[in-house]
Amino acid sequence: MKKLPPLTQFPYPGLRPFTRYESDIFFGRDEHTRELLKKLKETHFIAVLGESGHGKSSLVNTGLVSSIQAGFLDSAKIRWRVAQLHPGEKPLTNLATELKKAFAPTGEEESSPPSESSLPDEKYIIKLRNPSWYLPEGTCLLLLVDQFEEIFTHTSSTHKNTKTFVTELLRASQLSNVYVVISMQSEYLGKCAQFHNLVEAINQGSFLVPRLTHEQLREAIEYPARIFFGKVESSLVDRLVADFVDDPDQLPLMQHALMRMWNKAVAEKKTEIKLTLNHYKDIGEKNALSKHAEELYNKLTSKQQEIAEVLFRNLTDRDDYDNLCRSPVRLDKVAPLAEVSGEVVAEVVKVFCHGTDETDKPNFIKPCENLATETILELSHASLIRYWPLLKQWAEADAEDKELYLRLEKDAIAYHDYEEKLKQHQGWNQLKGNSNTSSTSKVPVLWQGNDLNKALEWQERMGNAAEHWVKRYHKKQSQEFDQPSFKKTINFLKRSKEKHGGNTPKEQVQQGVAKKIESLKSKWTTTTEKFTRGIIWWLFGSVAFVISVFMFAKSFEITTGILSIIIWGTLVFLSYKAFEHYDRYKELKGTTTKSKGLKVKKPK
Template sequence: MPRPERPLDNLDDPAAQLAAGLRRLREKAGNPSYRSLAVLTNFSAATLAAAASGRKLPTLPVTCAYVRACGGDVAEWEGRWRELAGSRPPEPGVPVEGVSPYVGLAPFQTDDADHFFGRGLLVDDLVRRVSQRRLVVVFGPSGVGKSSLVRAGLMASMPEPAVLIVPGEHPLTDLALQLAVLARIPAGALLDDLAGDPSHAELVARQAMLAESGELLLVVDQFENVFSASVPDAERAAFIGALVSLCREGSGTRVVLAVRADHYSRFVEFPDLLAAMQDGQLLVGAMSPAELREAVVRPADRVGLRVEGALVSAIVAEVAGRPGALPLASHALLEAWRRRRGTTVTLGGYQAAGGVDGAVAATAEGIYRDLDDEQRLALRRLLLRMIDLDDLAGVRGRRVPRSQINAADLVDRLVDARLLTTDHGSVELAHESLIRAWPRLRRWVDEDRATLRAHRHLADSAVVWEELGYDQDTLYRGSRLALTRRWTASPSWRSALSPLERRFVDESVRHEAAETRRRDRRRSVRRWASTVLAGLLPLATVAGAASMVDPLVCEREAVGLADVRTGLLVAAEDGYQGLDAGLLRARTRPDTYGTWEQFQRCRLPRLPDNFLLRGFAAHRRFVSARPRQAEDTVLRLSQASKGPYEWLRAVPVADGQVALYSIGRSRYLSIRREGPSRYTGMLQASATSTGDAGRFRFTALP
């Protein structure tokens, strides 16, 4: 016969109240022995007996297992346990009294250095490397703590002035803004200077440090953003060139890059950067169990709190060997602190928050549940706007200007819950681990992956349209516009567009409708003219000898101009929307069929050696010489149906090669090789002989 249980003393204690309820439930189930309950629960008999002893509050899993084995209502008892444990979750976003020693998903900042523990040895190693080398690159997987290491560790430990940059879509602009503040010079002028010669960054940094003692520490966090497809190739190269110049001996600057390890291979594309980082690499791995204990316990000690030993053991067990779980653990500790009992951060509060794998989802779901249907839809669109598709890592977070966000109240609520962060007028995910940890958000991304890409392209195109003074040539048309109209027809996606994006789509629709009406009118005029000319054909035959103007004869085949030195087609790059859109340029990379500008060769019947090139695919424009500035005449794609065409003569050179000769300007066409790489391949009529001229051959398009 089982031994009777000890009477409960203080029924005012939450542990005793829960124990009394568990005992009554066991009596209703027929007073089974704890050994028989242990078989049903997979918990030991001693653990189950301790749960009903009243000495301390059992954990939530033990309580639920006890109730399930006795045939009780698990959901009801879970609510009772949370109430007695004082761990009922506070409303998400509602401030809790006191200063949290944990930062949640967001990385530790320089001001959080007093609460940053567990990386002491690594910080010392990084400081030593930075003092010995001009460039140090910190590699590590997502969520391992790189940002916290360089911010709360390195920057807080170095006595020198430190500047932090998180590159966005225009990294050179971000660098120019920071250096301009230090050097007290206009940022716009500095940006133009760096775009022309990135090596001038070294001179600006030296100028900025003339009045300072020591050297400048430049930290570039999330350096992998530079490799994003949204960053123009020329700006990426200029930004990296500026960083390399800042790493030179005597520059007075030391540079630290923090980058995700899965982007390591991208460094081989920049030989100068690769050479500068030799022997200057630091790999950040997972914390050891001792480091994890320090990271959990020491921050609480600093603010007068105590962490239960069972909670420390649970954190170590769940996080050890998982380098990407640190942000999740930090958020779980933050939620456990919000549910603390007095001055103790308890295992019960940690489990009630959902633990490492469930705390983020529990916080996000708590906010989601409190929203109505319209607000839930706004939340989905808001978070998807802050997610970018990454070819290497699948998805990643991206910063979004507040001006592009319509749900300010929702943003504030997510910021208070530490799921989003704000900085310099922009908003972003506190950490990209939110995407992995919240199943609902992960499902949204999977469902809207194609639309995410289309929305991102639309956002970039709308910004370019605005920057170029609402140039109509940058508007959507054709199949891209048709696709955009389909996915923006949904009221939910339509509401997710920023005002600028909606204006861009509406203006594209109006512009295409106007072009369609103009084409219809031209077809009507041509049909009418054909009817009239058919009646006048006998008269035209008689008067033909007196005609001074002959119609153009255009051959039907599609051809491209191939530069024989590079083997690249000379064509207008599809999708480029800059001020010089339409320039004939040699492509710098191979591409698929459809992006090349296709041409017809049009000849004059009386002068068979003279011709012009007429684009007939997407642009339907003539190649003409149209001056942009004095003495700056280049071949351009003109919308004019008649005008100062560039009449060319193909002069045979050798082996099927030709040099194009401009009849109007008495010059051969050449390829201008100097200047920014974006304009390399511009055709100019500047050569005086075939030896200096660019050589081409007519090549069928792929």
């Protein structure tokens, strides 16, 4: 039996978008929803456009869908089936999966999504061409494609299945009982020209999502709390509006801050739940998102922190516009990169999903439930990359690693091919002569200098996970992983090190330690010599002092007495210097001994 939609349990969803079942807490978008409905009456295809953080997904998922199902689009059309999807890496497969659910008879259990290895079920794509034959009489179909830009970021737009996916959407929008709505970041609009008739369809039915006004923000802040019999202090409302009205990520940041404050207010267990400025200050004010992320990260063990870095590096990428963006990844693809089991990775995921106590509930990663090895993980919102400095640092570092490796692989293959050609033409000696050619030459050369050191550092940091990491980036570029090319690249790196003597960071540290030890040994030797000379002079002085005292005791001559005093003073001075050098000798000996046993940590 089909399950009923879950009831809303919290007034604020946090970082994730609103779902279609949360219309009771969705405020501030009534005007925009009415405009969308008006456009959808005029054309069966609408592209909802806007920058990241403007609330496109929430507007479509919650505002539009709930209004359509309530009959606000057309009073005669009140029976609807909704197929909602993200294109992901396999858009046609995902479309077939959602159509299978939409065409299923009412009351049947929704089928589980196909595995990654399965092909699209073509019969459901064919059904989309004549949905009236398979849907109950008077039923309309709404195709909702959220984050449409994934056909550019997660797969190749030139792939046959991707083109078929777009073609089927456009064909379906021409039918009387099918409506198609896509949401997409506006910066990808130009790329839509790659698909026949897509730009024309967008021109006829586009809706650019505006930011919320002051009044709309107030509604989004105050009204959800009232639904749950809570209040928001008026001074806090004013502060939130002032902080977020001009922020490009106003909605996810504000919703996350409200969610955090609500959870803290509930945890206080007072008779009245009221959000105040003190709650806002406690969560970090406008920096609540980054503070929350840092708190969760700092609660992890050192090993879990290493896994978290690998996880978040895999959840980000750089798009064609050089912007950092989200990148979904299967849980079992992260595990070998972190060199742990999938269960261990899942434990880290749960921390960033559910938090560590009842006041957390971060929802930084989705999905949060039923984690399995084949689960596809994704950041809840791209604003996390922009506002959590540590994640941004990881994402940028991983993007730089990607660029470095792709350049290394290209040069390695070129060098290998050039080498083979020279061997075929008995030009091996020419290769040796050109191996030191400058980088501006067209002749492929081994790497050296800073590039070589960076590549060696990457290899050392990746360790045994290097091959898994390379497979991941080849897949993102819709390329098959080539084992021979990978081996050529590693061999090229090895030969570059042998010829030009590049050093990994660990080796550089070890060399620095060795130099320090040599320096200490030199100082130790010098100090030892001074100490030895001081002891010898002290012994001579002692003998001279004893003799002079003996002579003075026998003769009582003033000259002998003065000489004894001078010798005594010299003896005191030499003794002082000798023991001074002895203290320095012990200090250097201890430092050198410690340096010999110094352990060098593997750089991250």
